[in-house]
Amino acid sequence: LLGEATHGTYEFYRERAEITKRLIKEKGFIAVAVEADWPDAFRVNRYVRGLGQDKNANEALGGFKRFPTWMWRNTVVLEFVEWLREYNASLPSNAGRVGFYGLDLYSLYTSIEAVLNYLNKIDPDAAKRARYRYSCFEHFGEDTQAYGYAATFDMTESCEGEVIDQLIELRRRAGDYASR
Structure with a gap:
């Protein structure tokens, strides 16, 4: 870089x-x-x-x-x-x-959509889990800045745990997904 x-x-x-x-x-x-x-x-x-x-x-x-x-x-x-x-x-x-x-990652929702589209094609069950994990962002609509402020000032729970869980699952299954 x-x-x-x-x-x-x-x-x-x-x-x-x-x-x-x-x-x-x-x-x-x-x-x-x-x-x-x-x-x-x-x-x-x-x-x-x-x-x-x-x-x-x-x-x-x-x-x-x-x-x-x-x-x-x-x-x-x-x-x-x-x-x-x-x-x-x-x-x-x-x-x-x-x-x-x-x-x-300025494109939070575009990135989420890309993950979900990928998983929908290769692992629909994993897509359901991802959709659930990402649902913590839903009540902020498309306003990522509102989520950032709310999480920073403890006005809402952070989605960090859910996102990390999703990342770990994607990394863990990467070899399996690549072979499909």
């Missing part, structure tokens, strides 16, 4: 991309972790690994719709994503592919 002194400065973006390429090629890095929502970045991850429905980097970056879209939908990132896909495609079939991962 390499930052920049300002968001949106071409030179920082270009240098970050070049440094990241060198870390991948010369030092064997296998993950690019970015300051982005994980569902949007996961779509890019699928593209750079040769999966998913997107035909090019521009389509793969199509999930980045919230401000500031220019952080990810710019020429430097577009070129880097295409490079990463080509790099992964050039690796031997038994080699691990470099991933592209988002670290932010």
Whole structure:
């Protein structure tokens, strides 16, 4: 994860991309972790690994719709994503592919929806458990900030335990899910 002194400065973006390429090629890095929502970045991850429905980097970056879209939908990132896909495609079939991962969770409900959609397809019983765990957020509607304030000031119980339980179950079952 390499930052920049300002968001949106071409030179920082270009240098970050070049440094990241060198870390991948010369030092064997296998993950690019970015300051982005994980569902949007996961779509890019699928593209750079040769999966998913997107035909090019521009389509793969199509999930980045919230401000500031220019952080990810710019020429430097577009070129880097295409490079990463080509790099992964050039690796031997038994080699691990470099991933592209988002670290932010500004999209709480989009993230919950992504987990539920995934589980609905591969493990409906686990989807029911996840739906129950995530239900603690429901009385806040789509207002994640209201939940944050309420939990911080002990006006409601935190959903932390439920979310951690869900994460643990997903991690525990990851091998089984990957084989399906």
